Amino acid sequence: MRWTARWWLVAAVLGMLVFAVLLAGTAWSLLYPRYVLEDGELAADIAILAGSLSLAVFGISRAGRLERRVSVREDGRWLPPRGKYDGKAAFDLDAEIRRLRGTGLRAWGFAGCRLVVLVGCVVGINRMESSAETLLATGARTAGEVLSVDDPLDRRGASSMRVRYVAGGTSRIAEIVRKSGRNYSPGESVTVVYDPADPDDVRTTEEQNDNQALVGIYLVPMLLALLGLPSAAVAAVGWRRRRREVRRTGWRAAAVTVVPDPAPRKTRGPDILVRYRDGSGICLSQTWSTRGCAVLKDAPAWVGGTGRDMVVLFPHGRWRRRPNAMPAVAQGERVQRWFTLVR
Structure with missing residues (x-):
């Protein structure tokens, strides 16, 4: 894939991220009854959503159009001419192209699914924050006393404090998460805000006390x-691009040897x-995919596509007749003599 097409693809991904985050924020602003939209705010959100x-x-x-212009002229750089064995297989x-x-x-x-999870989590966090704001505005207030302060030494847990307060004539003790950055000491007085219908739903005027x-x-x-x-x-x-390219070029019969990446951090897929x-x-390399393959040597396979949009069909094993389609990227152009790849 050329740099021009790659940057268009990066722009597309950024547009999807902006759309997802702004969609969640706009949904929250419309669903939260206490949020008041400013003049022109909704129109601006819709415009940004449409633009992203x-x-x-x-x-x-x-990106797909630029790739198509290049690949049509350069099939011979990646695949040999069709031979009489290319169309023969046990399947x-x-x-496989349709699959x-x-x-x-x-x-x-x-x-x-990831987009739905992202939007749902953003809406959930916003609703949780709005619930704390609603409690601050509508909850009952009472005097409270700090009993103890907890600051985890390993910083893995949240800082908190235990507060005693009276709600409905009953003395209660609640643990309140501290996020404001304010320092508290035992015996200090704080203002506790609680829900009269549920006195255990509590916060202070300074601390939101998120669950x-x-x-x-x-x-x-x-x-x-x-x-x-x-x-x-x-x-x-x-x-989508690989299917289009393989449908256009067809498959070529080949023998493949899979060599795993020797790097300890697995910076790329195995060499094929x-x-x-x-x-x-x-020489190909596997792109990031759940469709991996084992280490093979001179295994029968079929290869299709061009450049960065190639697919390798591997036999899937003795008990499954359908092969495994693995996405791959060409590390270089096709060479006329195969043994030069393994020197």
Whole structure:
């Protein structure tokens, strides 16, 4: 993939992230009854949503168009001419091209699930904060006394304090999470705000006292979705391009040798040395995918696509007749003599 197409793809991913985050914020502002929209705020949000979504769609379309212009002229750089053995296999090669469509749809499904999780977690965190603000505005107030202050030495837990207060004529003790940065000491007086219908729902005028279990439930999936959404979107777009390229080029019979990445941190996928039937060869590497492969040597396979949009069909084992489609990227152009790859 050329740099121009790559940057369009990066712009598309950024547009999707802006759309997801702003969509969550706009949904919260519309659902939260105490939030008052300023003049023109909703129109501006809608405009940004439309612009970011348009950027994502246009970036994906533009990247694919640029790739198509290049690949049509350069098939010979990656694949040899069709031979009489290329169409022979124990399974339907044309059906495998159609199956790539389902793989792409599943990748879009994973991206959509991450988007839903991201939006849901942002809305949940906003609703939790709005509940604390509502309690501060409508809750009953009473005098409280700090009994003890807890500051975890390892900084893994949240700082908190134990507060005694009276609600409905009953003395109660609550543990309140501290996030304001203010220092407290035992015996200090604080103003406690509680819900008369549920006296255990409590905060102070300074401390919001978020439920840490809910914070973890929302925050961890939100971060995972935020980190995984770009890669899922890129994978979905990549499968769409690969299906288009393989449908155009067809498959080439080959023998492949899989060499794992020697780097301890696995900076890239394993090397795949491909030897075509005409004696030429090419070196590929696996892109990030759940569709991996074991270490193989001179295993029969079929290769299709061009450049950064290639697919390798591996035999899936003795008991499963359908092969495994693995996404791959060419590390260089095809060479006429395969043995030059293994020197």
